[in-house]
Amino acid sequence: MRLVHISDLHFGAVDPVLPEQLRAAILKVEADVLVVSGDLTQHGLSREFQEAKRFLDSLPLPQLVVPGNHDVPRWWVVWERFRRPWSRFRRLVQADLEPVWTQPGLFIVGTNSARVAGWHPDWSRGRLSHHQMARLVKLGMTAETSALRVLVVHHPPAAPPQGRRRHLIGRQREFSQAVNLAGVDLVLAGHFHVSYVQALPLSGGSQARDCVLSSVSTATSHRRKGEPNGFHVIEGDAQTLTVQAWGWDGADFVPGRQWRFHSDVERRHWQESQ
Ligand SMILES: [Fe+2]
Ligand SMILES: [Fe+2]
Structure with missing residues (x-):
């Protein structure tokens, strides 16, 4: 399978050159599915x-899209934010906030970690509810045993090696347990606008496990956090995974750093290959 992972498009704050260039680059990759975190x-x-939506509709391939914290009405339209937080997303993008995509050998679960508000001043922070985590575990159990299991969530569960600037996903312990119990192999996230890929230790199940975390920079926004715009191309199966970062060099999206991972026979641990 080959998957393209993009995130943080931020239409309304887009570098106008990039959507068309991104579109051309994605088409060149000839992926099975596009994930938007x-x-x-x-x-x-x-x-x-x-x-x-116009941009996504111009890409003729299956897509799995989840919302982020910027996809609710902002705090200055507080009435709508609290009363109908997801009505625009549902009406103008897709009705389902947590879609699932399956094809032979691949099982992808989308989750919505964005929150309308919290008991803190930073409403960009995200988490999953206990109900959402229970759903993830239940869905994981329905996946075909040999399929690569992928979770899509906007807020990352681990910090980039470049340093953390914002909050990780909330309820870390419960989240880690749910990802473990669901048998997730690969987590796809965004939010930090930073490209990084690493093994993610999972606790809380009957056995400790590891999966792979792939977090991407912003695909099209000028809100770059010291990194070029980019996306990831992920190839592999339940035994091996290759993540290729593509970055904007000022004229084109070009392949850059690559990471390779392999799982053990019992598929409990994913390790970076040397
Ligand atoms: Fe963002
Ligand atoms: Fe975000």
Whole structure:
């Protein structure tokens, strides 16, 4: 299988050169499926969702999309934010906030980690509810045993080696346990606008496990955090995974750093290959 992972498009704060270049680069890759891990828009405005949707519709391949913290009405439209937080996303992008995609050998579960508010001033923070985590575990159990199991979530569960600037996904212990029990091999995230790939230790199940975390930089936004715009291309199966980072060099999206991982026979641990 070959998958393209993009995130944090942020229509409304887009570098105008990039969407068309990104589109051409994605088509060149000839992937089976495109995963979008949230923050389609900058302010959750209707016209931003429409632009994002037009862009996604111009890509003729199966897609799995989840929302991010920017995809709810911003705090200055507080009434709508609390009353109908997901109405624009549902109406203008897709009705399902947590889609599932399967094909032989591949099982992808989308989750919505964005929250309307919290008991803290930073409403960009995200987490999954206990109900969402229970759903993840239940879905994981329905996956075909030999399939690569992928979780898509906007907020990352581990910090980049470049240093953490924002909060990780909340309820870390419960999240780790749910990912472990669901048998997830690969977590796809965004939010930090930083490209990094690493083994992710999972605790909380009957046995400790590891999976792989792939987090991407912003695909099209000018809100770069010291990194070029980019995306990841992921190839492999339940035994081996290759993640290829593509980055914008000012003229084109070009392949850059690559990571390789392999799982053990019992598929409890994923390790970076030397
Ligand atoms: Fe973002
Ligand atoms: Fe975000």
